[in-house]
Amino acid sequence: TRKQATERTPVKKPRPRSRAALLRKRANPPARRRKTRRSREIPRGTNFSERTVALGLGANTPGPLGKPEETLTYTVERLRELLTGLMCSRVYRTEPHHRRDQPWYYNQVVIGIAPAGPHRLLTLVQELERLGGRARERELRFGPRPLDIDILLYGSLVLHAADLYVPHPRMHRRPFVLEPLLEIAPHWNDPRTGVPWRLYLP
DSSP states (O other): OOOOOOOOOOOOOOOOOOHHHHHHHHHSOOOOOOOOOOOSSOOTTOOOOTTEEEEEEEEOSOBTTBSHHHHHHHHHHHHHHHSEEEEEOOOEEEOOSSOOSSOOEEEEEEEEEOSSOHHHHHHHHHHHHHHTTOOTTTSOTTOOOSOEEEEEEETTOOEEOSSOEESOTTGGGOHHHHHHHHHHOTTOBOTTTOOBGGGGOO
């Protein structure tokens, strides 16, 4: 019995491209998709997590960590280890508000998720202040300091305790707090009143 020969479909070999075609391809490469840069600000409609905190940083004198701007840089790096998903405003140079006879301040606001409750967080940031050279028992009220860290907001919490007020009781009157806060959280509201923070600015 003869074996029937299997028919094979002939494979078409690609034609070699001309030199001119190759040059055209190199001159017009396929467009690449651009990666969209994520905004540093928190989107509209994003609600507080119960542990979303905003901290205000300030410094206007040299300390053991260096000049004020160096102190803030170091402090932010330490806060990255403490707070999850840290977001930072730029650094603002601001005139002293209460005592004029002192250097201008370097101010900044950071936002992140706290690892613990408000009083434990207060203990942690006060330890960081001491590392930056702050000695509360020797300083003047509203006077110069190498590092100041305020708990501005802790989620939607409203707290009046002997050692801690949240939101910070004077933040609505301080442009050097509100402007950096609104840079990264422009749609947030005062949890005490529901008033948008931006409306407190003059």
